[in-house]
Amino acid sequence: MNEKILVTGGTGYIGSHTVVELLENNFQVVIIDNLINSKERTLSQIEKITGKRPEFHKLDLCNLQAVTDFFSVNQDITGIIHFAAFKAVGESVSFPMKYYHNNLTSLINLLFCLSTYSKPVKLVFSSSCAVYGDSDILPVSENLAMKSATSPYGRTKQIAEQMLQDYILTNTNLQAIALRYFNPIGAHPTIEIGEDPIKTYNLIPLLTATALQKRNELYVFGNDYDTADGTCVRDYIHVVDIAKAHIIALKRLLENENKNRYEYYNLGLGKGYSVLDIINTFEKVTSKKVAYKILERRTGDVSAVWASTKKANDILKWKADMTLEEMLLSAWQWELKKEHICC
Numbered sequence: 001m002n003e004k005i006l007v008t009g010g011t012g013y014i015g016s017h018t019v020v021e022l023l024e025n026n027f028q029v030v031i032i033d034n035l036i037n038s039k040e041r042t043l044s045q046i047e048k049i050t051g052k053r054p055e056f057h058k059l060d061l062c063n064l065q066a067v068t069d070f071f072s073v074n075q076d077i078t079g080i081i082h083f084a085a086f087k088a089v090g091e092s093v094s095f096p097m098k099y100y101h102n103n104l105t106s107l108i109n110l111l112f113c114l115s116t117y118s119k120p121v122k123l124v125f126s127s128s129c130a131v132y133g134d135s136d137i138l139p140v141s142e143n144l145a146m147k148s149a150t151s152p153y154g155r156t157k158q159i160a161e162q163m164l165q166d167y168i169l170t171n172t173n174l175q176a177i178a179l180r181y182f183n184p185i186g187a188h189p190t191i192e193i194g195e196d197p198i199k200t201y202n203l204i205p206l207l208t209a210t211a212l213q214k215r216n217e218l219y220v221f222g223n224d225y226d227t228a229d230g231t232c233v234r235d236y237i238h239v240v241d242i243a244k245a246h247i248i249a250l251k252r253l254l255e256n257e258n259k260n261r262y263e264y265y266n267l268g269l270g271k272g273y274s275v276l277d278i279i280n281t282f283e284k285v286t287s288k289k290v291a292y293k294i295l296e297r298r299t300g301d302v303s304a305v306w307a308s309t310k311k312a313n314d315i316l317k318w319k320a321d322m323t324l325e326e327m328l329l330s331a332w333q334w335e336l337k338k339e340h341i342c343c
C-alpha cells in the first residue's frame with residue numbers, strides 16, 4: 001500500500017500516533033496543521049520512531065484559499081483522515097463560536113475542495129462519544145438515537161457527522177467512516193510522542209503534571225454525580241488502540257470493503273472508570289501521590305458514558321488491547337520524558 005493520505009491535525013495528539021501507524025503501514029503521509037495546539041517538533045519525534053519524516057504544510061483549514069491551493073497541487077491524495085479541530089468540552093461552553101467556527105468551517109472548506117476534486121476520496125472522520133449527549137442507556141451503542149449534545153464541542157461533532165452524511169448523498173466521489181472516540185489517553189510505547197498540547201483541559205495531562213508537581217493540585221469537577229463514588233465516569237482507551245482503528249477503517253474504505261458509503265463506529269474499552277478510579281489507579285501504578293481538590297461540576301460534562309464496542313469488534317475486527325494500568329503508566333512515562341525533548 002503506497003497511497004497518499006492527507007492527515008489534517010497530524011501533529012496533534014491522536015493525529016501524530018495515527019501518522020506513525022500510517023507510515024509503519026507504508027502509506028505516504030502529508031500533514032496539514034496550523035500548529036495552534038501542537039508543536040512542529042512532533043515531526044522529528046515521528047521520524048525517530050518510523051525513520052520517515054512526513055511531508056508537512058503549516059496551513060489553517062479555515063482559510064479556503066489556502067486549502068484550495070493545497071488541493072490544486074496535491075491531486076494524488078486518495079485518503080484523508082480529518083482530525084483538525086478544537087476538543088475541550090469546558091472551553092467550548094465558554095467560547096462556543098470559537099468551536100463552531102473552527103470545527104465546522106474547516107470541514108466545510110475541505111468538503112468544498114473535494115467537490116471539485118478529480119479523484120474518488122475516502123475519508124476517516126474524528127468524531128466523539130459526545131455525539132450521544134447524556135445517555136440514560138449504557139453502554140452506548142451506535143444505534144442509539146443521539147440526544148442533544150451537552151456542549152458546543154459535542155454539537156460540532158453531531159453537525160459534522162450530519163454534514164458528511166448529507167454531502168455523501170449527493171457527492172459520489174466521497175465515502176467516509178466516522179470513528180467516535182471515548183476518552184483517548186496514554187502515549188506511544190517508545191515514549192517519543194504523547195499528549196503534547198500548547199494548552200490542555202483534559203484530565204490525564206493535568207493529572208500527570210500535578211504528580212510531577214508542575215501544578216499544585218488537580219481539580220476534580222464534581223463529586224455529586226449519580227455514580228458509585230460521585231465523580232464522572234468515562235471510557236478511557238489507549239491512543240495507539242485508537243490510531244490502529246484508523247488504519248483498519250481507512251483500509252476498509254480504500255479496499256471497498258465498506259457496506260455503506262457512510263459508516264460509524266464507537267472506539268472505547270467498553271468499561272467505565274470514575275475520576276477517582278483514575279487517580280487511585282495512577283497512584284498505584286506509579287507510586288506517586290496526586291494532590292486533588294473537589295470543585296463544582298464542569299458545565300458541559302455528562303455524568304457517565306462508556307461504549308458498546310460490539311460493532312467495531314464484529315465488523316472492523318478491532319479491539320482495544322491496553323489496560324487502564326498500561327495507559328496510565330505510559331502517560332506518566334511521557335510526562336517524565338517530554339520536557340527533555342528538544343524543540
Ligand code: UD1
Pocket residue numbers: 087088089090128129130154181182183184201202203204206218219220221222232233234275298301302305
Ligand atoms: C470529551 C469527550 C471525548 C473526547 C474529549 C476530547 C465526552 C463524554 N467525551 O472528553 O470523546 O475525546 O472530550 O477532549 O464528551 N476532569 C476533572 N478535572 C480536570 C479535567 C477533567 O475532574 O481538570 C474530569 C471531567 O469532568 C471528566 C473527566 O475528567 O469527567 C475526563 O475529562 P476530559 O479529559 O476533559 O475529557 P472529556 O471531556 O470527558
